[in-house]
Amino acid sequence: MKKKILITGGTGYIGSHTTVELIEAGFEAIIIDNLYNSDADVINNIFKITGVRPHLEVLDLCDKENLKRFIGQNKDISAVIHFAAFKAVGESVIKPLDYYRNNLLSLINLLEVMKHFAISNLVFSSSCTVYGQPEKLPVTEDTPLQPATSPYGNTKQIGETIIKDTTISDINVKAISLRYFNPIGAHPSALIGELPRGIPENLVPYLTQTGYGLRDELKVFGNDYNTPDGSCIRDYLHVVDLAKAHVVAIERLTAGRNKANYEVFNLGTGRGVSVFEAIKSFEHVSGKKLKYKVVGRRAGDIEKIWADPSFANKELGWKTLSSLDEAMKTAWDWEKFIRQKKQQL
Numbered sequence: 001m002k003k004k005i006l007i008t009g010g011t012g013y014i015g016s017h018t019t020v021e022l023i024e025a026g027f028e029a030i031i032i033d034n035l036y037n038s039d040a041d042v043i044n045n046i047f048k049i050t051g052v053r054p055h056l057e058v059l060d061l062c063d064k065e066n067l068k069r070f071i072g073q074n075k076d077i078s079a080v081i082h083f084a085a086f087k088a089v090g091e092s093v094i095k096p097l098d099y100y101r102n103n104l105l106s107l108i109n110l111l112e113v114m115k116h117f118a119i120s121n122l123v124f125s126s127s128c129t130v131y132g133q134p135e136k137l138p139v140t141e142d143t144p145l146q147p148a149t150s151p152y153g154n155t156k157q158i159g160e161t162i163i164k165d166t167t168i169s170d171i172n173v174k175a176i177s178l179r180y181f182n183p184i185g186a187h188p189s190a191l192i193g194e195l196p197r198g199i200p201e202n203l204v205p206y207l208t209q210t211g212y213g214l215r216d217e218l219k220v221f222g223n224d225y226n227t228p229d230g231s232c233i234r235d236y237l238h239v240v241d242l243a244k245a246h247v248v249a250i251e252r253l254t255a256g257r258n259k260a261n262y263e264v265f266n267l268g269t270g271r272g273v274s275v276f277e278a279i280k281s282f283e284h285v286s287g288k289k290l291k292y293k294v295v296g297r298r299a300g301d302i303e304k305i306w307a308d309p310s311f312a313n314k315e316l317g318w319k320t321l322s323s324l325d326e327a328m329k330t331a332w333d334w335e336k337f338i339r340q341k342k343q344q345l
C-alpha cells in the first residue's frame with residue numbers, strides 16, 4: 001500500500017516539484033490548494049510528467065471546518081507537507097495583518113485538525129530568512145536567529161516556534177522544518193516551474209523575463225556591498241534538488257528514523273553566488289547578453305548568506321546535485337515554454 005502524503009500548496013512552485021518527486025518515489029500524493037497564487041492546470045502537467053493525477057482539493061486552510069471535513073475523508077494520511085502560505089517579502093511589509101492571519105491561522109488550523117485525526121508527521125516549509133544577516137558564514141542550524149526583517153520572515157519564525165511547541169506538548173507529533181536557501185529553476189521537462197504573478201520580485205524570474213524581452217532591463221540592487229564584486233550573495237539551489245529533500249524528510253518521519261521530535265535542516269548548496277555571477281550564468285546558458293543597470297540597494301536585503309548543508313548531507317543523506325548553470329538552464333527553458341504556451345492561447 002502506498003503511503004498517502006498530503007501536500008498543502010501542492011500546485012505552487014516548490015509544492016508542485018515536490019509532488020512530482022513524491023509520486024516518483026512511490027507515495028500517493030493528495031493536494032490542498034486555494035489556487036490563490038497558482039493554477040489548477042499544474043495538475044495536468046504533473047500528470048504528463050508522472051502518469052499520475054494527484055487529487056486536488058480546492059480549499060483554504062483558514063476554513064477550518066472544510067479542512068476538517070476533507071481530512072476526515074482521508075484519515076489514512078501518513079504525513080503532511082505544509083507549503084501553503086503567502087510568500088512575498090515586500091508585500092508582507094505593506095499587508096502585515098494579511099500575512100499573519102493567513103500564514104499563522106492556516107498553520108494552527110492544520111495542526112489542530114492533524115491532532116484531531118491523530119496524524120502525527122509534519123514537514124514545514126521554512127526559510128533561511130529566519131537567520132536575518134548572520135554574524136558568521138556559512139550558516140549552520142545552530143546559528144542564532146536574528147529578529148526577522150519582514151512580517152513574512154516573522155511568520156516563518158513564529159511558524160517554527162508553534163510547531164516546536166506542539167511537538168513538546170504532544171510527544172505523538174513529529175516535525176521537520178526545512179530552511180530553504182534560494183530555490184531556482186524548473187523541472188527538466190519544462191512542464192512545471194515558477195509562475196510569478198505580475199512583475200517578479202525574485203532575481204531569476206526577473207532575469208529570464210528580461211532575457212525573453214518581457215522586461216527592458218534587470219535592476220541590480222546595489223554594487224557597494226562588502227562582497228568580492230559588490231553585489232549581494234545568496235545560495236541558489238535547484239528546485240528539483242530541494243523537492244527531493246522533502247521526500248527524504250518524509251521517509252525519515254514515516255519510517256521513524258527521526259532523532260528528535262522536532263528537527264531543523266538547512267537546504268542549500270553551500271556555495272555563495274553574487275548577483276553578477278548569476279547574470280553571467282544566465283548569459284552562458286541562454287547565449288544572450290543581458291541588459292542590466294546597477295541601481296540603489298533594495299530595502300531589507302541581506303548582504304550575504306549561504307548555507308552549511310553538512311547536517312542535511314549527513315543526517316538526511318541529501319545533497320544538491322545540480323550546478324548553478326544547470327539550474328539556470330531549466331529556468332530559461334521554462335520561461336521559453338510558458339511564453340510559447342501563452343502565445344498559443
Ligand code: UFG
Pocket residue numbers: 087088089127128129181182201202203204206218219220221222231232233234275298301
Ligand atoms: N535582486 C536584484 N534585482 C532583482 C531582484 C533581486 O538585484 O530584480 C537581487 C537581490 O537584491 C538579492 C538577490 O538578487 O541580492 C536575490 O534576491 P531574491 O529576491 O531573488 O531573493 P531573496 O534572497 O531576497 O529572497 C528569497 C525569497 C524569500 C525568502 C528569502 C530567504 O524570495 O521568500 O529568499 O532569504 F525568504
